[in-house]
Amino acid sequence: MDEVVKAAVPWRQQAFFNSSSVWFVLVPLASLLAAYAIFQTYFKFLRRSGRRLLNVLEPYATIDVSEPGSDNDSTYEEVKAYLSEACLRQEDARELRAEGAKDGDGLVISIRDGQDIADKFQGAPLWWSSVVEDNVRDGRQNKHRFQRLTFHLRHRRLVVDEYLPHVRRQGREILFSNRRRRLYTNNKSLETYSSNDYKAWSYVELDHPTTFDTLAMVRAMKKNIMDDLDAFKSNKEFYRRTGKPWKRGYLLYGPSGTGKSTMVAAMANYLEYDIYDVELTVVNTNADLRKLLIETTSKSIILIEDIDCSLDLTGDRARPSTDDDDDSRTRTTVTLSGLLNFIDGLWPACGDGRIIVFTTNHVEKLDPALIRRGRMDMHIEMSYCGFEAFQTLAMNYLDVDDHELFGSVEEILKEVKLTPADVAEYLMTAKRAGSDEPTPCLEILIGKLRRRAEEESRGEGEVRGGGEGQG
Numbered sequence: 204m205d206e207v208v209k210a211a212v213p214w215r216q217q218a219f220f221n222s223s224s225v226w227f228v229l230v231p232l233a234s235l236l237a238a239y240a241i242f243q244t245y246f247k248f249l250r251r252s253g254r255r256l257l258n259v260l261e262p263y264a265t266i267d268v269s270e271p272g273s274d275n276d277s278t279y280e281e282v283k284a285y286l287s288e289a290c291l292r293q294e295d296a297r298e299l300r301a302e303g304a305k306d307g308d309g310l311v312i313s314i315r316d317g318q319d320i321a322d323k324f325q326g327a328p329l330w331w332s333s334v335v336e337d338n339v340r341d342g343r344q345n346k347h348r349f350q351r352l353t354f355h356l357r358h359r360r361l362v363v364d365e366y367l368p369h370v371r372r373q374g375r376e377i378l379f380s381n382r383r384r385r386l387y388t389n390n391k392s393l394e395t396y397s398s399n400d401y402k403a404w405s406y407v408e409l410d411h412p413t414t415f416d417t418l419a420m421v422r423a424m425k426k427n428i429m430d431d432l433d434a435f436k437s438n439k440e441f442y443r444r445t446g447k448p449w450k451r452g453y454l455l456y457g458p459s460g461t462g463k464s465t466m467v468a469a470m471a472n473y474l475e476y477d478i479y480d481v482e483l484t485v486v487n488t489n490a491d492l493r494k495l496l497i498e499t500t501s502k503s504i505i506l507i508e509d510i511d512c513s514l515d516l517t518g519d520r521a522r523p524s525t526d527d528d529d530d531s532r533t534r535t536t537v538t539l540s541g542l543l544n545f546i547d548g549l550w551p552a553c554g555d556g557r558i559i560v561f562t563t564n565h566v567e568k569l570d571p572a573l574i575r576r577g578r579m580d581m582h583i584e585m586s587y588c589g590f591e592a593f594q595t596l597a598m599n600y601l602d603v604d605d606h607e608l609f610g611s612v613e614e615i616l617k618e619v620k621l622t623p624a625d626v627a628e629y630l631m632t633a634k635r636a637g638s639d640e641p642t643p644c645l646e647i648l649i650g651k652l653r654r655r656a657e658e659e660s661r662g663e664g665e666v667r668g669g670g671e672g673q674g
């Protein structure tokens with residue numbers, strides 16, 4: 204090191220540079236790093252040119268999945284969803300397992316040149332790239348976007364028969380789970396039903412916040428229902444093996460305001476299913492009912508509320524419904540037998556994963572055939588508000604799971620018949636009249652509950668109902 208440099212360096216560092224042993228370490232280290240960098244570049248070059256060479260030796264093919272034009276083809280969106288999920292997952296894991304891949308095969312995702320993704324399916328390497336080309340159409344210039352899949356020609360059958368359907372299936376599932384749940388209702392018009400552009404269902408986005416956490420009911424019962432739904436959801440293979448349609452029926456019964464509709468929303472949110480709310484009174488024939496069912500999508504809940512009010516359940520079940528009945532439109536209402544066919548008949552033709560829910564306030568009025576096991580697999584009684592249900596409501600409305608006043612509430616709830624809707628309303632009004640603090644709210648609530656208990660003992664409770672709580 205020359206004198207000028209030495210002068211600029213403090214005396215401690217001069218000693219450091221003067222020590223010859225440091226140079227013995229630094230020089231080989233720098234050489235090693237340089238060698239590593241050269242090796243890396245060389246290796247990348249070899250890999251790239253090796254792949255090009257392979258492509259020359261072994262022909263490859265491409266499939267372009269274009270952005271849809273006027274037609275309603277969803278393939279492009281499905282592929283994009285599949286690829287974006289693949290990129291996202293690549294953040295966490297280099298190697299992912301594809302559902303359709305055989306044992307030992309991984310779905311290896313890596314992003315090349317910014318937009319490209321390499322995939323692997325049953326041992327076959329595949330490459331996706333996102334392409335945008337300028338296009339002149341009808342004298343106008345526009346962009347043509349597509350996803351190009353490149354693969355070795357020998358994998359053509361595998362790609363067409365298995366890989367692409369796999370990509371679409373996965374993409375569809377991703378799109379489905381990303382979108383918000385829908386609440387469908389059946390449209391009225393009978394005359395236009397047969398016209399080609401008639402839509403049997405219209406929907407709104409289901410924005411119901413209820414989950415099983417916020418649903419007020421006995422905890423053991425809630426767990427039972429959740430376990431049943433879990434078993435249903437994960438047992439697709441079992442249903443297929445045993446030749447049973449993948450469906451399950453739930454009958455929810457109990458007085459008004461006990462949470463039957465709330466339970467259906469919790470189920471839909473839990474399973475991530477859409478709800479098809481069938482208004483039976485506007486369905487004119489059994490044939491129309493069948494058409495409605497056929498137009499529902501897989502993984503959905505088909506809900507018929509207040510089933511006792513929707514149908515003449517004393518109807519002639521003994522007389523089997525025939526196609527003549529259906530097609531001639533001589534009948535103006537759906538029959539019980541039509542409804543039984545609806546539940547049993549067409550499932551295999553309608554895709555997978557259906558839950559059918561009936562709700563009623565008068566279970567005793569229902570024809571036993573309608574609710575026998577096999578049709579309605581689980582009968583769930585939604586009942587008056589007990590202490591466990593109250594605890595959930597207190598958590599929902601007051602954000603407390605325990606309080607010294609809970610004992611008093613528990614005692615009164617043993618005496619009065621209040622629905623969760625009543626108690627929820629009382630809590631709301633107590634909150635409005637009191638403050639956000641739980642103690643004054645609970646004191647107000649206890650006052651209201653006591654008054655209600657006194658009314659009930661005088662025989663007035665049924666008349667006044669839960670609306671009293673609003674005052």
Ligand SMILES: Nc1ncnc2c1ncn2[C@@H]1O[C@H](COP(=O)(O)OP(=O)(O)OP(=O)(O)O)[C@@H](O)[C@H]1O
Nearest residue numbers: 417418419458459460461462463464465623624627
């Ligand atoms: N078990 C419950 N858990 C939480 N909230 C409930 C429950 N039951 C009722 N509620 C509250 O009361 C309202 C009315 O309940 P819901 O409509 O679900 O009762 P229902 O049994 O379906 O009544 P109906 O038989 O009249 O249709 C809900 O919007 C909800 O706020």
